[in-house]
Amino acid sequence: MLERMRVVDERPRVSNAIEAERLIEAVMETLSALSHVVGEETGLVKAGRLKDAMEREARKAELAGVYMKGVEQVKLNAVALARFAPERVKRLKSAHLAFQELIDLNQTVLATARAISESIMRDLAVDTNKQNRAPGYGPTATVGAGVFARPNAGPMVISKSL
Template sequence: MAATGRILDERPRIAGAGEARMLVETVLESLAALAHLVGEETELVRAGRLPEAMTREPRKTELAGIYMRGVEQVKLNAVALARFAPEQVKRLKEAHHAFQGLIETNQIVLATARAVSESMIRDLAADANRPMRANGYGPTATVGAGVFARPNSGPLVVSRRL
């Protein structure tokens, strides 16, 4: 995975088969590293290990940038790549397509985690704001008629590890 560390800032023009293969292989390596990291993040979120999943964000951003720069180079050299390395281009397209599926799964898992979190917060807020009345009090009570208990103002506990 040494190529994933290469920053693809230059925009060289591909002049031969060796350069074409090297460019595609470099982009494939960065895509593989990014896919691995996104897969890890997805599994961590699925397991409810959100803080650990969040630690992957800086590296994911870095790998995504490397991959996108590589894709730009591939676009700039599309004609040469099709001529010099058609099989590698086919592999790159297949890998990119598989990565799109992985991203869709990741987005579904993240959306589910977000929905569950929002639901928990809504339920917690509803419980915290629900007035608590003793059965012996209130307009329909026979003992202490007209006296209401204070709304539930007890302590609120929230776990930051969810």
């Protein structure tokens, strides 16, 4: 906890309009880049191109980290930013709200893809766990039905990597 407090204390404070504008613009640029990556990911998942979507993960994580640091800096300097750049603060808030809507859409698309994948896996598991017995054997057998049992083919192997 003490170490974290030192990090916060070491961050520069905004003391004029130029610094306020620079901070807000830096956060806005990061938010724009992050929004672009999340939008791409959403589109790719919708199109079923999961592998391509997963390739965006590292960049998305990097931008999210930079954005969160920027948000912390904005919070630390909230009073100064409101004083020196009130219109830019409004723009930042609007951009953040739009980003939240994009994240909500992204989470919905990801949840849908996850549910579909789970459903496919569940159906495959049910199909592979059915006994490979011909109807001529077992308690419900009809003797002399002329049906020959095939040898057990063994379990089905499913690749989980997409």
